[in-house]
Amino acid sequence: MKKITIRDVAKLAEVSVSSVSHVFNDYEDISEETKKRVRDAAKELGYIPNSAARSLSSKQKKTIALILNDIDAIVRGVAMPLEIISGVSEYLDNTTYEFVFYSTNLKKQKEKTLRQFCNEHNISGVIIQGLRTTDPYYKELNEFDLPVVAIDLHVANEKVGTVSIDNEKASYEMTKALVRKGFKNILFLNGDSKATVSHVREKGYRKAVKNPKIAYADYNESTAFDLIIDLFEKKELGTYDVIFAASDLMAIGCLKALKELGLINQIALVGFDDITLASYTTPTLTTVRQDVMTIAKVAAKNVIKHIETGKVAHTLVAFELIERQSAKIF
Amino acid sequence: MKKITIRDVAKLAEVSVSSVSHVFNDYEDISEETKKRVRDAAKELGYIPNSAARSLSSKQKKTIALILNDIDAIVRGVAMPLEIISGVSEYLDNTTYEFVFYSTNLKKQKEKTLRQFCNEHNISGVIIQGLRTTDPYYKELNEFDLPVVAIDLHVANEKVGTVSIDNEKASYEMTKALVRKGFKNILFLNGDSKATVSHVREKGYRKAVKNPKIAYADYNESTAFDLIIDLFEKKELGTYDVIFAASDLMAIGCLKALKELGLINQIALVGFDDITLASYTTPTLTTVRQDVMTIAKVAAKNVIKHIETGKVAHTLVAFELIERQSAKIF
DNA sequence: CTGAAAGCGCTTACAG
């Protein structure tokens, strides 16, 4: 199959190359007659514009990159990255923007700046997720001049758009619900401090409680498991009547430990995220649901808005407290 | 930030544009002296070649596309697409090929042929997964002239590379193990017939058993659930001492139904895939593990081989029978 | 070993 170019179409339609280009780019000043001839010729030949040539020659680039950090390291059970990918790609399908996906990691971040990366690929806007405060790209965001929206991230630079649920409010409300339900001693099990969401979730918890008790398990299932066993051995576990983990995965680690200790009915358990696993464990997990699909779509919408109008948005998406078997909250 | 081009580098290094290009493309006939000057200049300016221009001007394109069908429709618990994405992207990172990811679906397949799609994006090789026999792309593969490897798919066209586990052997061996263990009546719960893996898995089962009993649940959790309830009501469920589902998701549907019927200890249960959920249910699920990460990497390796040597490979990746609580098999 | 020049497939002022 020979490659069909704009010249072939022009020749068959008996018009100039520029007219063909005009038709394909929806210029106004083209007669219906010409439009039709071009369209028919294009269809007959099965012509599709070459996107490399297109982005090279046009000033206005039209590609939005979704950059996900550290997906390799991610636990298999967490579908968040996939939901982001499909949310963004679905939204962009109905626009004229092209969607490209890249995964990054610390090594790649060190090799090439985000800006260089965008130049290389003619990127006009980026959606980014999974960054830690220690990542080179995180620092770079402070003086980044391309439209960008970050998911689940706090950035000092106002020009960086953000989308997430109101994490502070969510953990505040969950904690409040627990207090209202009569729980006296709530252990907040946080992830690591390099993720900005950790701070915010912890803040919400602190606001709702007089004597905050906090432990850290690095957003890791087995670390959480070990921590609970450890607390048990130090006779401290009995102090708490409920554990509120900052992620479902950590909550599941706790769940396994509590089952092993035979304490699953004594100590209540709450997670955060509502990953798929949360509804398949026994007992099923009470948690905070964030609608990742919506977050992804809003992110896509907001970059486009930024590109087209220069307006930066900071959107908070709705969350929901989900009561299941591991803790009664309503 | 102005965009740095090859001219800027050439100017600073005081050489011609072609020399710069030669350096960046590892041509042999360049003096060390020139190489160094160019590299220094490039570093000083933070130059990164523009990939659109590169692919446009060079004959040898260097982009491998991973095309996943219907990921939107996919259940959240199934991490397979994400593992494929990260496996392929990780492998390609260590090559000179660029990785691009696209999701497709029936609508998009109808709008644009796979060939058109590849032309549009200057694709030199494709890895594809998730196709049904009813998909337009599936038909197109029969006379496709670009290097392509399909994951989990049987294609008549020998030129299409394939990678998967030996599905027939896997389900044969699982069935044999059950028989050996003394199970008398094995119900094989298959998915839908539009996926070529269904045929193969069923074939393996049939080979291992005298009186095949087969039902279909469309690879769907709740369909499987309903089916079991239905069999129970028709008094047929008691006939079986084990159910072998062609996917973990369907097995989980069965598991829920059996629990609800209070029969989870009477009837054993086996799944297929070893998705994350399989080890989180109660009881945990006996299943066939396929190592998706390896499948993805082999797929990437094979397209490249195809591109560079013209050789098509049909690779079978190792599988493993995993015994957990839902059925004893060893 | 190095450079001048054509060309990849498109877009976009500009002229008419």
Next chain:
DNA sequence: CTGAAAGCGCTTACAG
């Protein structure tokens, strides 16, 4: 309303 021509940033024979 339409076309000729320059240019996007690179690669690649070709000449020297």
